[in-house]
Amino acid sequence: MAVVYFGALALLLVSAFWYLDPATNTIVRSLSFKNFADLIGQPVFRTIVLRTLVVAVAVTIVDGIIAFPIAYYMARVAGPRVRAALFMAVLLPLWASYLVRVYAWSVILSENGFLSSVLNLIGLGGLSSVFGVSDVSMTVVFCYLWLPYMILPLYAGLERIPQSFFDASADLGAGAATTFRRVVLPLALPALVAGSIFTFSLTLGDYITPQLTSNSRFIGTSIAESVGVAGNVPFAAALSLVPIAIIAVYVLVARRLGAFEAL
Amino acid sequence: MGRGALRLATIAVLVFLxxxxGIIALYAFNANRAQTWPITKYTTDWFAAALDNEGVRAAFGLSLTVAFWAMATALVLGSLAALAVHRYRFFGRDALSFALILPIALPGIVTAIALNSSVHALDVQFGTLTIVVGHATFCVVVVYNNVVARLRRTSASIEEASMDLGADTWQTFRYVTFPVIRTALLAGGMLAFALSFDEIIVTQFTAGTQETIPIWILNHLHQPNQRSIVNVVALFLILLSTLPVYLANRLTTDTSSGAAGRL
Known part of the structure; x- marks a missing residue:
C-alpha cells in the first residue's frame, strides 16, 4: 500500500520535470523546466493562485471569528448537558456528505432559490446579484463546510484555560475586554492556528466547491483540467507543487506557534 | 460580550449549520421539478422513483463494496503499522510516522492525479480495485491514528505481564492487545468507511467509467429531470450520516462503563 502510494507520489514529482510535446501530444521524459516557466510566465495562473490564496485566507479569518463565540459558550458558559449536546450538534454536519452540503448550497443560492426569496422578503432583493454564482458564494460555502473544524479545536483550547486565570485577571482589575485580549486570546492562539490548518488547507486543495458555486477556477480546477481535459500530466504535476509548497510552509509556521500540541 | 449575546451567537451558528x-431535506418532497423557493406542493413520489432508478442502485452498491474493502484493508494495514511504530524502534520509524500523515495533509487532487498516472503507467484497468486502492490510502491513516492514540494511552506493562505469565505472542495479542485496541479499531473503521463512502476527488480519477454515489450525484445534479431524485439521494445520505455519530456515542458510553465494570 505504502509502496503504491509513495511510488505514485514520487512518479508525480518526477513527471513535473517532463513535458508534453505539443506537436505529437506525447510526454517527453527528459529533464526540463518548461512547466515551471509556463506556470510563472502565464498571468492566468498567477491570478488563479492568488484567487485561491485570498479565498483560503478569507475563509480562515471568517471561520475564526464565527467560531469564537460558540466555542467560548461551549467551553466556559454552558452546563455539561448543553455542552455535550452542542458538541454533537457541531460534529454531526462533518459526517454528512461533503457533496450533499455543497449541493444544498448551490440549490439555496440559485436564482429564485431560498436565499433570494429571503432577501426579497426583508427588502434586500438587490443583494441577490452578489450571491448566485460568484466568488462571494463560494467563500460562504467554504466557511460553512469547514466551520466545525475550527470550532472543535478552539473549544478544546478554551476549555483548557484554568478558571483561576480568569479570576486572577478580574482581581487585578481587568474588565472583560482586557481579559479577552490579554488572557483568552493568547492562550487560545495555538488552538486557533490548529483550526486554521484545516480551514486553510482544505480550501486550498478543493475544486468541487468552486465548480458548483462559482465560475472561477481554483488551483485544483487547473490541476484536474490539465489531467482530465488536456492529458498534460507533467504540467498538472508542476501545478500541484504549488499548493503542496504553500501548505508545507503553513504547517511549519503553525507548528512553531504550538498548533500541534493543541490538536 | 455578555452571556445573552454569546447565547445568541451560538444559536445563530447552529441555524447556519x-x-x-433542512432545506435540502424539504426539497426531497418537492412536487415541482424546478428548485424554486418557497415549495408550493409536496409529494413522496420521488422516493419510489429513486428506489426504481438503476443508476442509483448500482452506484449505491458500488459505494458499499468499495467502502467495505477500503475499510478492511485499512483495518489490517493501519493497525499493523500502528503496532510497529508503537512497539519497535527501527530505522525510518520517524519517516514512516510522518509519511502516514501525508495522504490527509496533501490536497485530495494531488493524491488523485498521482494514483491516476500510476494506474496508466502500470497499464492496469480502471475499476473497483483501483478505487479501493485509492481510498485505502487515506483510510489507513485514519485507522492508524486511532490505534496509535489508543496504544499511547495504554501501559506497555500489561503486555509484558502477559508474556511473563507465559502467554505467547499470539495469545498476548488475542487476549490483551486486541481487547485494548478493539474500540479504537471500531471507531477508526467506522470513520474509514464513512470517508470512503463520501470520497469524490480520488474516486473521479481512479474509477474509470464506474459511478459511486457521490459521482452519481455530481454527474446528475445539472440535469433538470434528475434533480428530484438527486434530492432524495441527498436526504438519504444525510439520514445515513447520523448513524455513525449515534453508534460512536453509544460506543464511548459503552467503553467507559465497560472499563469501569471490568475494573
Missing part, C-alpha cells in the same frame, strides 16, 4: 441541511 442546519438550515442548508
Amino acid at each position: 442546519y438550515v442548508p441541511i
